Amino acid sequence: MKDLNAIRIFIKVAQLSSFSKAATSLNLPKSSVSQAVTMLESTLNTRLLHRTTRTVNMTSDGELFYQRALGIISDADDLKNLFVSEDKGLTGRIRVDMPQAVSRDTIIPNLSSFLKMHPNLEIELGSSDRRVDVIKEGFDCVVRVGELTDSSLIARRLGSFKVLNCVSRYYVKNHGLPKTLNDLKNHYIVRYSQTLGIPDPGFEYLDSNNQLQSITMKSQLTVNSSEAYLSAVLSGFGLIQSPIHGISKYLESGELIQVLPQYAMPDLPINILYPNRRHLPKRVSAFMLWLEEQLSVFTK
Numbered sequence: 001m002k003d004l005n006a007i008r009i010f011i012k013v014a015q016l017s018s019f020s021k022a023a024t025s026l027n028l029p030k031s032s033v034s035q036a037v038t039m040l041e042s043t044l045n046t047r048l049l050h051r052t053t054r055t056v057n058m059t060s061d062g063e064l065f066y067q068r069a070l071g072i073i074s075d076a077d078d079l080k081n082l083f084v085s086e087d088k089g090l091t092g093r094i095r096v097d098m099p100q101a102v103s104r105d106t107i108i109p110n111l112s113s114f115l116k117m118h119p120n121l122e123i124e125l126g127s128s129d130r131r132v133d134v135i136k137e138g139f140d141c142v143v144r145v146g147e148l149t150d151s152s153l154i155a156r157r158l159g160s161f162k163v164l165n166c167v168s169r170y171y172v173k174n175h176g177l178p179k180t181l182n183d184l185k186n187h188y189i190v191r192y193s194q195t196l197g198i199p200d201p202g203f204e205y206l207d208s209n210n211q212l213q214s215i216t217m218k219s220q221l222t223v224n225s226s227e228a229y230l231s232a233v234l235s236g237f238g239l240i241q242s243p244i245h246g247i248s249k250y251l252e253s254g255e256l257i258q259v260l261p262q263y264a265m266p267d268l269p270i271n272i273l274y275p276n277r278r279h280l281p282k283r284v285s286a287f288m289l290w291l292e293e294q295l296s297v298f299t300k
Contacts, residue, residue: 192229
């Protein structure tokens with residue numbers, strides 16, 4: 001058990017690149033965290049971490065051990081649940097990542113229902129526009145919206161999100177409502193780019209031949225996060241093209257208005273991805289099924 005605890009501590013230090021942050025996260029004294037890693041290195045007879053006054057990084061041996069350690073801890077947690085039925089509650093930690101809008105609007109508001117069924121589980125939930133490295137950063141599963149590029153992961157397709165063209169009431173008051181594609185030359189669009197400096201294609205839509213087309217529009221604002229994207233449209237900076245999931249309540253309240261519905265972007269696929277493991281832990285399987293139920297309202 002001591003070795004497993006030391007492995008857990010090492011994983012946390014590696015993930016946070018900091019002994020202090022790991023100690024805070026684990027609610028342990030920094031000295032205990034440092035001692036556990038030192039003892040683990042002594043047992044393995046190799047250095048796992050490069051330590052400087054400012055940074056902590058894994059050595060090549062540390063990176064190799066980290067990959068194996070994630071599987072060891074996952075298997076150890078799963079062994080605890082081997083003969084436990086789901087109605088008796090599962091134990092362990094689930095590390096998951098998903099887009100901000102999915103986390104903010106659906107998962108976090110409803111997460112208490114899942115944890116009431118499994119009060120001994122702990123959820124580590126990341127939510128950002130950054131695409132995490134699932135294996136290297138130790139995630140059990142991730143929710144991704146859009147086309148997939150990582151073939152090393154197993155994907156469970158949930159459906160797709162419809163993408164809508166929207167402007168705010170405030171924007172319409174100041175600029176009017178675009179009713180045709182030709183009108184767009186007199187309107188503004190909010191640009192979105194995960195990497196600032198890389199131009200986006202403008203207003204995109206499928207033509208009558210189901211081919212993707214784009215129209216260049218004027219823009220005064222480019223953002224690199226979905227939160228800023230939503231804030232920008234609500235503030236009247238221009239048109240956005242957004243999955244319905246993140247804007248449905250604003251459409252219902254009338255704060256946002258759908259425009260040019262006949263010129264829509266392709267639907268965006270939504271998937272749950274997870275590492276290729278022979279046996280998926282019960283706690284992860286249960287959480288993924290719950291995720292699928294929560295998102296089924298918005299998918300088609």
